[in-house]
Amino acid sequence: MKVEEICSVLNGQLVCGSNMVNREVTHAFASDLMSDVLTVNCSNLLLITGLTNVQAIRTAEMSDIECILFVRNKMVTPEMKDLAEELGITLITCPVTMFRAAGELYRAGMKPLF
Amino acid sequence: MSFEYKVTGGDFTHAGYASSQVKKMLKQLGVDSTIIKRVVVCLYEAEVNIVAHAYDGVINIVLDADNIFMKLTDNGPGIADIEMAMQKGYSTASPEVREMGFGAGMGLPNISANADRFIITSEPGRGTSLEITINLSGTVA
Numbered sequence: 001m002k003v004e005e006i007c008s009v010l011n012g013q014l015v016c017g018s019n020m021v022n023r024e025v026t027h028a029f030a031s032d033l034m035s036d037v038l039t040v041n042c043s044n045l046l047l048i049t050g051l052t053n054v055q056a057i058r059t060a061e062m063s064d065i066e067c068i069l070f071v072r073n074k075m076v077t078p079e080m081k082d083l084a085e086e087l088g089i090t091l092i093t094c095p096v097t098m099f100r101a102a103g104e105l106y107r108a109g110m111k112p113l114f
Numbered sequence: 115m116s117f118e119y120k121v122t123g124g125d126f127t128h129a130g131y132a133s134s135q136v137k138k139m140l141k142q143l144g145v146d147s148t149i150i151k152r153v154v155v156c157l158y159e160a161e162v163n164i165v166a167h168a169y170d171g172v173i174n175i176v177l178d179a180d181n182i183f184m185k186l187t188d189n190g191p192g193i194a195d196i197e198m199a200m201q202k203g204y205s206t207a208s209p210e211v212r213e214m215g216f217g218a219g220m221g222l223p224n225i226s227a228n229a230d231r232f233i234i235t236s237e238p239g240r241g242t243s244l245e246i247t248i249n250l251s252g253t254v255a
Contacts, residue, residue: 035220058130
């Protein structure tokens with residue numbers, strides 16, 4: 001699923017990475033627990049989280065995750081945006097809950113990891 | 115090659131900087147991406163542990179053609195029961211650390227799972243030392 005499709009399904013807004021709307025992700029993983037994210041081994045992965053701090057971006061960097069979806073209109077700080085831009089990580093925000101975001105994306109064809 | 119990074123306890127804004135630098139360096143050296151991921155997962159978990167639990171710490175990295183050796187030494191409260199700390203789910207992290215997305219008792223087991231060699235020693239009241247070795251050729255050290 002392309003980044004622009006994720007935005008379309010969830011009424012999401014691209015925070016950074018506007019030149020990467022055609023970036024493709026195939027699987028999604030939803031967690032606020034960054035150590036849990038660090039155990040995951042999958043390429044083309046979307047991280048769905050409600051955790052809005054710099055460590056969410058750092059964790060994505062270490063896990064080779066190129067796209068993060070923040071739920072419930074959580075605010076992305078300027079520090080997060082700067083770091084994501086530096087690392088080439090796409091950030092999306094959406095108004096819905098993590099449960100609904102996961103459900104809508106699953107229905108639209110996003111694959112779970114397990 | 116050897117490198118040293120200082121880590122400040124409680125500074126979550128800069129937690130992961132050393133891990134990020136090491137990742138960039140290994141990519142430039144053309145190390146296999148699956149090995150890079152194992153290295154940075156170990157290093158990042160250990161770096162965050164210093165930020166979360168200690169007053170300060172030092173990361174020493176020694177890189178040669180075969181291995182990367184990472185030693186993280188901190189000044190902090192130490193670990194009273196290492197066997198317990200190695201169990202998944204055991205954590206003494208503060209609520210503030212948990213709010214940052216860590217402190218669920220997964221860090222040390224995750225390091226152990228990704229390292230070829232992992233030695234942890236601690237002196238309660240003084241600090242903790244982690245020695246992590248990963249073979250860069252992908253075979254177990």
